[in-house]
Amino acid sequence: MTTEIQPAVPGIRFNGSGEVTVHVWAPEKKKVEVCLENGKSWELSPAEPGCWSVVTDGIRSGDLYRFRLDGKLSPDPASVSQPEGVHGPSQALDLNRFQWSDAGWKNVVLQDYIIYELHTGTFTPEGTFAGIEQKLDYLVELGINAIEIMPVSQFAGGRNWGYDGVFPYAVHDTYGGPEGLQHLVDACHQKGIAVILDVVYNHIGPEGNVLGEYGPYFTDKYHTPWGNAVNVDDEWSDGVREYFIQNALMWFREFHIDALRLDAVHAIKDFSPKHLLAEMKERVDALAAETGSVHYLITEMDLNDTRFISPIEKGGYGMDAQWIDEFHHALRVASGQSKTGYYSDFEPITSLAKSYQDAYVFDGQYSDHRKRKFGIKAEGFPGSSFIVFSQNHDQVGNRMLGERTSELLSWEMQKLLAGAVMVSPFLPMLFMGEEWSEPHPFQYFVSHTDPELAEAVRTGRKKEFAAFHLEGEAPDPMSEDTFNGSRLQWELVNQEPHKSMFEYYKELIALRKSNPALHTPDRSLVRVYADEARQLIW
Template structure:
């Protein structure tokens, strides 16, 4: 960026600590090293306090003391070994050992994403636990894992969206070194790493930012209180705090892509939106290092401005999650039309999402009582990420039910196929590939009793009109967390192993068939029979065509394929090898199944 000091503690070529903390209102500042030495900091420009010293070394604990008040951890700490209330620990990221010099981040077109939560993915609940399962992911055909947030949060049980140290890697997962080792191991397996980051709020416990400076503004209200200060007085340094965090993940941790949580909750009316400024800085980093990085957003405003390139006056984000495909698919499969599903009618809107990405793209939304969205006709397929389930839509059900608990075995296979044949980037949620039956529940491990009770009440209120039957599991209970762990021991059992085999076949087919692998939204056609609940999806390249016939009804339906080509079945989800009932009679497609046809006359 510029010559301002980097927030936190960094080590120079003389192995001295370069210390900087932003505290514009402080009259004096000091750093406390190992609870003993107190070293005064010097006031610098733009509200920073700085010091270069050899008295703070990697492994040392430290805190900042402002105006002789209670010492506090560093807001840009790289390590919190004693949790969110403890001292920070200095780390030299140059000490990480890398073996990935030959690694090249794949283009987004080649991403097949696997979202996972570190604490529940393995019995260990650590980065090392993920590393031990990379062979499974490689054999499945995954090309990128997406790790739910790892910024330090209270205790050891949390989804990660309560993080309060944006730069520090969760100590119970393995800390900064553990994350670096995981990334290196993934690259050795040919797997990219996406890290989920939260730039729209900080968690409530251990949030000391207000003690340092105006990180928040009262100009806007968010679900978490005052908004982060991206456009009010002193916002330059708040913006810089997050921009430097993005660059750190890419530069120091070799992360391949970031998934930015709920960017619609970022309040910024600056002439240059914070996302655009992030993109410009990432572009500059890539030009400097020669490494490719992607910026992916979670976003529900259906506005292509966010993913349009900067050259078209957009914010330049590379891709976005698209919940509307998920909602339309789930309602088509039989999901109750309540909560955020109430605005979706099923198969016609699923076809619209295949064609247009956004369902609501400038049309009236009954749920919102207004016209909503804009068309994304010029945005390629690799800018949209689709899924049949993810952490939000599983975990934000009161009982955390996965698809395996809500839909038949055959419908689960159909939904998997519907995602894999789309002209978009597919994403799986951990365990989906074998129809995991354990739920993914909402869990926390706060240490403040009043906060714990507030979380409990909040969860109960959330389900007042959505999944309202029964009682929500206690988010604070250890059992809630343990119940959410994957059951790796069931993979070889009947049903689970056939589902896993089907997922492997679908992913392999997507990679092998050019008409599926090429994410061209223009070469696509859908034909819907709403009465029969069937959808025919056609995709093609210059050398190949495919037809995907999806039957979401409970009855066999006739097959009506284009007659100008000779068609061969590439995959039928009803086959007995996938634990299905077997193909229907000639000219028919089984209920709740998908048949993928490829042409043979090229």
């Protein structure tokens, strides 16, 4: 009557004794083979429902391969390496070859996290993991203890924010591939820096997405802003769930990642009795129990819903923390942002005061922008459940011109915003370069190789901002100039006035670390008073 599915790691995995296990989920195929570029191939046998597998000693680390599904060749959806890009073959790599030197590493305690969000491609001139390593001493000096790396899964071309990744298991080739990431994490741990990796489980990018060739990864039961939802509760969803859960486990196990930042989890539509995130949390905890490591799951979501951060035994999904964009929105309106779009719901002072006090600004009230009552009270959740910021990649880059606060606000206001974040009873996050008031924007850029898609993105972006034509033309996301213009200018750190801003951030961070009231904030002791007329909050 019942068949228990034994979780298996998808893709090609090395067992350390010269053999590999090849495992693939392709529930509606008749014949599945793994084919090396050198001509050798093996037929896979049906395993648990919907899966195929074979064990062989004929595959070496570095070999290029594809699967052949009922005669049609396709790269591996669980490929860990795509050395020739998204349209090329997959590469078998033994992830256990890396020599780790972080045996003494212990993850930073969540409530101590001071996070620095960065984009690998534009953070340094090199645009690589190795480039980031060159900046670790700088980050230590700044005082942060966790970097959050925007998604690194293989995407089309060389320039992308990362949310168009199509091989969730593959580390982008031009960033340095899997070994480059392992090396960076190891180096971070040497310097006392935890690594948060941004991962996207709610959609797959548009170019080079082979998932549909393997099985029903998507369902038309639910729609999301990115099209059909990922299939996590419909027919054949076990394989899809396992695909994403194993992905999370891989980052912790093979890459020593300390925390995952799960992108836009509100778009993961799951009516199963156990939500995908809750199941992921249980599996991650089981891994942690095995390895003795500590791993966090952090969600980005456009929901004020404590179910996500409630413990599993209380009917929650057990996430460790979530972003709260509303703190950002309130803060920006308080600093002069005009009340358009999603800012329209916020009052300069009272909304910010509400967020300091209650985390969520909307916790049950009617929202004009959303045209419904929104949110639920976040009482009883510690400050470490919430991550706040005065800017991030989205809030900067989703503006037509991608201006940072450096270009929008006065010098003093920038400092006030930094202070507002750093004294909050929540976990603070900076966006790369804000600490020296980097003037370069962070604009939306892509490098699709499919000309039709490239044109569609270009046109779509223009259309999105058509109403803003008085403010200028939306930059061309396909242009390399847009990408280059979004790079940090490191030479500024040592020039005034940027140097002073850097020193200011350094002191702010040091203050937060040394002051017990800031360092271990107790939300129940927080009292916030606001006076809209006098523009005061205390």
